[in-house]
Amino acid sequence: MDIHLLEIFIQAAHEGSISKTAKKLNYAQSNVTHKIQQLEADLQTALFYRHKKGITLTPSGQVLVTYAEKILNTMNEARAAVGSRSSPSGPLTIGSMETTAAVRLPSVFTQYHxxxxxxxxxxxxxxxxxxxxxxxxxxxxxxxxSGPIEHPDLTKDKVIEETLVLVTSPKHPLIQSSHDLQNRTMLVFPKGCSYRAKLSTFLQEEGLLPVKLMEFGTLETIIACVSAGLGITLLPYSIIADYESRGKVTCHSLPDKYSSVTTMFVKRKDTLITPALSAFLEETKHSLNAG
Known part of the structure; x- marks a missing residue:
C-alpha cells in the first residue's frame, strides 16, 4: 500500500472535499481524484460517497481512517527515532486550552525554547x-x-488544580446564592469547552436553566465584556486574579462542589516519547512545580 495515497486519503477525509484537499496539497483536483480512485481499486472498496456538497466516508473509509492514521504516525515516529540525536530537535506540536496557555504555560514555553x-x-x-x-x-x-478524562487510548498526568470562580463587573452586586444568577446573561467559550460544561452543570443542578448564553471565541473578549457589564462568566481564579487586583472585575466564590477543576496533560499510550517530547514534559514538571 502506497503511503502517499494514504496521506492524500487522510487529508480528503479531514477536508470532506476534493477541491479543498487539492488546494491544501497544491495538487490538481483531477490528480487527487485519481489517487483516491487508485487507492479504492487497490483495496477493492469504495472509500467515499460523492455528493454535491463534497465527499463523505463510507463504512470502509471510516475503518481505513483509523488504520491510516496509525500507519502514518508510525512512519513519522520511525523517522524521528532513526533521526533522533541526543539533543532534542524536530517537530513538537502541543495543544492547550487557551486559559492555560495564557497564564500557566508562557514560562514553560520560554524556558523550553x-x-x-x-x-x-x-x-x-x-x-x-x-x-x-x-x-x-x-x-x-x-x-x-481539563479533567476528569477517561479514555482507554490515553495516558493522563495531573498538572495543576484550579479554583473556579464566577466573574462579574466591579459594579455587579455580591452574588450570595445561585438564585442571584437568575435571568443573567452568561458569557461562554464555544461548545466543547470544559468551563462552559461545568457552568451548565452548575446552572442545571441549581434549577436555573434556561439562561441566555453569549458565545465568544477568545479569553480577552470575554473578560472585556464582563468588565463592561455585559454578563457573567466562569473562569479559573488564576486567569482572572490580576484583572481583579486592577479593579477590572470582581470574583465570586462557588460552592465547593463546583469550584475545583484539574488541568491534565494527556497523550496517546502508543505515542513515541521522542527527546523533544521528553524534554518538554520535564520542563513542564519543573516550571509548574517551581511556580
Missing part, C-alpha cells in the same frame, strides 16, 4: 473536546486539557 532551539515547536489552542480529538488522531503529541 531557550534550552532547545532546534525543536520546531507549535502550539494549538482550543477547547478540551477538540484537543482530545487532536491527540487521539495523532495531530498533537499531547495536550493540556
Amino acid at each position: 531557550l534550552k532547545y532551539p532546534n525543536v520546531d515547536f507549535s502550539l494549538v489552542t482550543g477547547p478540551t473536546e477538540k484537543l482530545l480529538q487532536g491527540v487521539l488522531h495523532y495531530e498533537l503529541h499531547g495536550a493540556f486539557v
